[in-house]
Amino acid sequence: MLNKTYLNVLGVLLLLAGFAVNAAIDVYQFNSDSDRDRFRQLTTELRCPKCQNQNIADSNAPIAQDLRTKIQAMLSEKKSDQQIVDYMIERYGDFVLYQPRVDSKTYILWFGPAVLLLLGIIVVVFISRRNTAKVNADAVADTLATHALDAEQQKQIETLLNGTGKHSS
Amino acid sequence: MPRLFLFIPLALFIILGGFLWKGLSLDPNAMPSALIDKPFPAFKLPSLEQPERILTNADFAGKPVLVNVWATWCPSCRQEHSDLLAIADQKKLAIIGLDYKDERPAATTWLNDLGNPYLFTIFDEQGLLGLDLGVFGAPETYFVDAGGIVRFRHVGGITPEVWEKVQELLNVK
Numbered sequence: 001m002l003n004k005t006y007l008n009v010l011g012v013l014l015l016l017a018g019f020a021v022n023a024a025i026d027v028y029q030f031n032s033d034s035d036r037d038r039f040r041q042l043t044t045e046l047r048c049p050k051c052q053n054q055n056i057a058d059s060n061a062p063i064a065q066d067l068r069t070k071i072q073a074m075l076s077e078k079k080s081d082q083q084i085v086d087y088m089i090e091r092y093g094d095f096v097l098y099q100p101r102v103d104s105k106t107y108i109l110w111f112g113p114a115v116l117l118l119l120g121i122i123v124v125v126f127i128s129r130r131n132t133a134k135v136n137a138d139a140v141a142d143t144l145a146t147h148a149l150d151a152e153q154q155k156q157i158e159t160l161l162n163g164t165g166k167h168s169s
Numbered sequence: 170m171p172r173l174f175l176f177i178p179l180a181l182f183i184i185l186g187g188f189l190w191k192g193l194s195l196d197p198n199a200m201p202s203a204l205i206d207k208p209f210p211a212f213k214l215p216s217l218e219q220p221e222r223i224l225t226n227a228d229f230a231g232k233p234v235l236v237n238v239w240a241t242w243c244p245s246c247r248q249e250h251s252d253l254l255a256i257a258d259q260k261k262l263a264i265i266g267l268d269y270k271d272e273r274p275a276a277t278t279w280l281n282d283l284g285n286p287y288l289f290t291i292f293d294e295q296g297l298l299g300l301d302l303g304v305f306g307a308p309e310t311y312f313v314d315a316g317g318i319v320r321f322r323h324v325g326g327i328t329p330e331v332w333e334k335v336q337e338l339l340n341v342k
Binding site: 070089092 | 202203204270296300301302303304305306
């Protein structure tokens with residue numbers, strides 16, 4: 001009997017918990033599935049101005065809720081993605097874009113890494129080439145050194161050469 | 170000359186270190202306002218004190234003003250309120266309140282209890298003007314010049330330093 005009451009109370013609590021969870025999730029109505037996808041896409045790409053390390057979709061800040069509502073409203077007004085993004089930039093600046101636009105201010109951001117990589121490759125090639133050249137030069141010098149003739153051998157060669165010269169003449 | 174090349178990594182390190190050092194003292198919450206040097210957004214909203222009176226840009230056209238975004242749910246707004254009253258006392262510049270996403274009775278009580286530094290207060294219940302201004306939290310303060318152009322924005326409670334800066338802008342005009 002007592003057990004049953006507990007179960008009932010537990011059941012009611014679970015139900016309430018369910019309501020509480022539902023209350024925390026915003027429900028948006030969309031005209032079509034593509035609108036829903038665009039909503040998802042836009043809210044994950046736009047950054048929450050208040051809590052700067054979250055996107056609009058993840059953030060619970062009041063401003064993020066407002067912006068979600070605004071995006072939903074603009075979608076139902078048949079605004080294009082670009083119009084919605086422009087609307088946000090007009091108000092919060094380039095800051096709201098998780099993927100910055102390509103313009104003269106962001107060239108270094110977009111192309112900097114590639115340029116650095118290229119520079120690195122050039123430097124590596126340059127150094128390795130210089131080293132190979134050095135190794136080759138060293139090898140030649142080594143060969144020359146080990147095979148160099150001492151004074152005795154030089155004399156013998158000269159005698160031999162002179163000798164042959166005499167015979168032939 | 171090749172010996173000098175050996176210092177390139179050190180030089181790069183120092184440059185990088187310099188940037189990181191500067192980064193330490195930057196405010197990560199400071200956001201450039203997209204509205205600087207642009208006209209104050211057009212609005213049409215009721216007054217807080219007189220709900221039937223509709224306020225528009227025309228109500229402060231032709232003179233420089235400070236627009237202060239506040240709400241009763243915002244603790245820093247309570248903190249900055251005495252500074253706002255002090256600024257209003259100097260009578261150098263009119264302050265216009267923008268009561269952002271608030272409840273009318275609470276906001277009226279607030280002004281009655283703490284004093285009213287505002288020439289008038291715009292009641293923005295849904296945060297419409299707030300959205301157009303790019304407000305992402307209260308308090309925020311904007312300096313709008315006589316031509317209705319936003320010249321300065323401060324996010325967070327107003328301080329004597331901020332007031333200094335606004336006065337500099339005011340003197341330039």
